[in-house]
Amino acid sequence: MDKPIVLVVDDDPIISEILAMNLEGEGYSVCQAHSGEKALFMVESINPDLVLLDVMMPGLDGWEVCGRIKSIPQFKDLPVILLTAMAAQDEDARRSKDLGAHDLVQKPFDPDQLMSLVRKTIQSYQNTN
DSSP states (O other): OOOEEEEEEEHHHHHHHHHHHHHHHTTTTTEEEEHHHHHHHHHHHHOOOOEEEEOOOOSOOOOHHHEEEEHHHHGGTTEEEESSOOOOOOOHHHHHHTTTEEEESSSSHHHHHHHHHHHHHHHHHEEEO
């Protein structure tokens, strides 16, 4: 069986690398994008099993990228976990759900908790597809 593919989208290369190292340590294949525009291209070209998506990015932010991903019929069920450095407010949680995101995780994140969430989310996604 192929390794699940996780697309990490963050404009901060250090955060992106930390996520990639954690994910690869868990046995996932990782692709990285450092902009919303690149993320949209990569979703269609690599067909990931999960997207970890930073909310605050220049150009297209994570909210916009999530909405665009979910508007593509073949990716409407693709799990997207949003990552935010902002103090997560109730309206942010509502907005992420309204856009179809699986979850909203605040930075700095606990790597073990995030990997557990990733594992459960991918398993659930693969069981429905």
